[in-house]
Structures are given as structure tokens and as C-alpha cells.
Amino acid sequence: MAGRKRYSPEQAMELLRQIVENIAKGKTTAKSCMEAEISKSMYLRWRKKYRGVGDGQEQRLSELKQENANLRRLVSELCLQKLALRDIIASEGL
Numbered sequence: 001m002a003g004r005k006r007y008s009p010e011q012a013m014e015l016l017r018q019i020v021e022n023i024a025k026g027k028t029t030a031k032s033c034m035e036a037e038i039s040k041s042m043y044l045r046w047r048k049k050y051r052g053v054g055d056g057q058e059q060r061l062s063e064l065k066q067e068n069a070n071l072r073r074l075v076s077e078l079c080l081q082k083l084a085l086r087d088i089i090a091s092e093g094l
Helices: 009-024 029-036 040-049 055-092
Strands: none
Touching: 009 029, 009 040, 009 055, 029 040
């Protein structure tokens, strides 16, 4: 028995976009969901959850993720500098 596949919000929105395009081309919802390898109930849940999420919000989410990664990197660098200064102070006996 295969485990459930987890989708990130970005992956879910991309699959939703593909399904909506297929439906616009004349395919049924069930057929479009089957091609995307998700259930129809999952599609309906995602559609309800991500209904208000537009391109601007996706862009903002991406920017925030990048900013978060940069801030985490800066914090780790500052922690290393702090440890190095502590070692210097301890070795000099101050």
C-alpha cells in the first residue's frame, strides 16, 4: 500500500492551474483529476482553500520565503561570529 503524497501549496496551485486548463479545453473534472493523479475530492478541497490566491500572492509568498532563507543565513553567521569572539576572549583570559 503506497503512502499518501504530500503537496506543497505551490505544487497544489500548479496542479489546480493544470486541471482548470484541462476543464477549459473540454475535459471532464474527473478525467483532469485522474491525469493529475489526485482525487476529485482533493481537487475540490484545494479549489476551496486556494480560491483567493492569485499570482500576486504567489509572488509575495516566494519573496517571503527568499527573505526568510536570507535571514536564517545571517543569523547563523552571527552565531558563528559570536562563538568565535567568545573563544578569543576565553583564550586571552579577559
